[in-house]
Amino acid sequence: MDPVPVLLAMTYRAMGDRFHDRLRQIGLEPLRPAHGYVFRFLKEKRATTVDIGQHLGVTKQAAAKIVNELDEWGYVLREPHPTDKRAQYVALTGKGRDYLRLADNLWADLEAEMAEAIGADTLTAIRTGLAAYLRHVHGEDQPGLRPVW
Amino acid sequence: MDPVPVLLAMTYRAMGDRFHDRLRQIGLEPLRPAHGYVFRFLKEKRATTVDIGQHLGVTKQAAAKIVNELDEWGYVLREPHPTDKRAQYVALTGKGRDYLRLADNLWADLEAEMAEAIGADTLTAIRTGLAAYLRHVHGEDQPGLRPVW
DNA sequence: CAATGTAGTCAACTGGGTTGTCTAACCTTA
DNA sequence: TAAGGTTAGACAACCCAGTTGACTACATTG
Numbered sequence: 001m002d003p004v005p006v007l008l009a010m011t012y013r014a015m016g017d018r019f020h021d022r023l024r025q026i027g028l029e030p031l032r033p034a035h036g037y038v039f040r041f042l043k044e045k046r047a048t049t050v051d052i053g054q055h056l057g058v059t060k061q062a063a064a065k066i067v068n069e070l071d072e073w074g075y076v077l078r079e080p081h082p083t084d085k086r087a088q089y090v091a092l093t094g095k096g097r098d099y100l101r102l103a104d105n106l107w108a109d110l111e112a113e114m115a116e117a118i119g120a121d122t123l124t125a126i127r128t129g130l131a132a133y134l135r136h137v138h139g140e141d142q143p144g145l146r147p148v149w
Numbered sequence: 150m151d152p153v154p155v156l157l158a159m160t161y162r163a164m165g166d167r168f169h170d171r172l173r174q175i176g177l178e179p180l181r182p183a184h185g186y187v188f189r190f191l192k193e194k195r196a197t198t199v200d201i202g203q204h205l206g207v208t209k210q211a212a213a214k215i216v217n218e219l220d221e222w223g224y225v226l227r228e229p230h231p232t233d234k235r236a237q238y239v240a241l242t243g244k245g246r247d248y249l250r251l252a253d254n255l256w257a258d259l260e261a262e263m264a265e266a267i268g269a270d271t272l273t274a275i276r277t278g279l280a281a282y283l284r285h286v287h288g289e290d291q292p293g294l295r296p297v298w
Numbered sequence: 299c300a301a302t303g304t305a306g307t308c309a310a311c312t313g314g315g316t317t318g319t320c321t322a323a324c325c326t327t328a
Numbered sequence: 329t330a331a332g333g334t335t336a337g338a339c340a341a342c343c344c345a346g347t348t349g350a351c352t353a354c355a356t357t358g
Binding site: 012033125129131133146 | 150151152153154155156157158159160161162163164165166167168181182183186189206253256260263266267268271272274275276277278279280281282283285286287293294295296297298
């Protein structure tokens with residue numbers, strides 16, 4: 001029997017591949033998972049590059065590269081930080097929010113397909129089970145999001 | 150609510166980090182996940198470098214690098230292919246099997262910990278659910294194992 | 299106001315992957 | 329059984345997303 005992480009990795013890749021296929025049919029910029037996770041992170045709150053790096057589990061330099069790309073492509077913009085002159089807030093543009101909506105729809109489709117294949121209750125169990133484990137391992141402070149290979 | 154792949158990635162990383170921490174305490178060669186997956190793949194059957202690459206979801210050249218490392222460290226050895234003079238079988242050495250046993254024990258510990266945290270039945274649901282999804286998406290031919298980030 | 303810490307940027311480097319190319323051996327198929 | 333296409337493995341060049349390290353400007357703490 002495979003260890004659980006093997007199943008996690010395979011499923012992650014399988015879903016990611018399907019997502020990416022559909023996205024490519026639409027013909028957008030070559031957005032990687034990291035970009036998507038940044039969108040999601042910026043959905044409600046604005047954040048600095050350092051915040052984003054921590055959320056992704058990478059250095060601030062790596063986060064800065066990603067933010068630069070998103071900026072060039074018009075998905076985010078930078079605004080001055082109200083109190084800290086060193087810092088900049090990164091915020092989603094309209095284009096960024098449009099993308100996020102599109103991506104959410106794609107994910108919803110994929111999850112519906114998954115629910116159909118394995119049963120909605122099983123999918124729910126996976127969701128809540130994984131979330132519970134993560135809460136157990138790291139309390140409230142989120143872990144790195146990036147699956148280090 | 151986070152899309153399922155986000156949960157998969159975070160859990161994968163969380164478990165992987167814990168595994169790696171414990172492994173490092175023992176003080177082994179710097180084995181990466183890919184190495185572990187090769188061990189697992191070679192557990193029963195011998196395989197060629199090309200086979201290994203396909204299993205991991207990387208090119209044969211990338212697989213060759215990994216096999217070379219494992220060879221240098223004494224975890225695997227190469228033996229001539231019985232019928233194909235171009236090819237070589239890669240097989241686990243005793244050291245390789247020892248490592249695999251050790252790793253399996255570590256994984257079992259981590260999964261027991263997980264079962265305690267979220268309930269054994271939930272863990273079982275995750276296992277069977279993910280396996281069922283993978284069977285649904287790719288029939289019998291396994292997908293790439295590596296979580297492309 | 300001094301000492302220490304932090305956001306962001308620039309530069310150099312790393313390493314695990316890729317593509318491309320080649321040789322030797324394999325597998326048709328006629 | 330020779331010819332044409334395919335495949336395993338090796339070698340080399342390159343890619344690129346990440347890293348470490350150093351630095352400036354500003355913030356915070358004492």
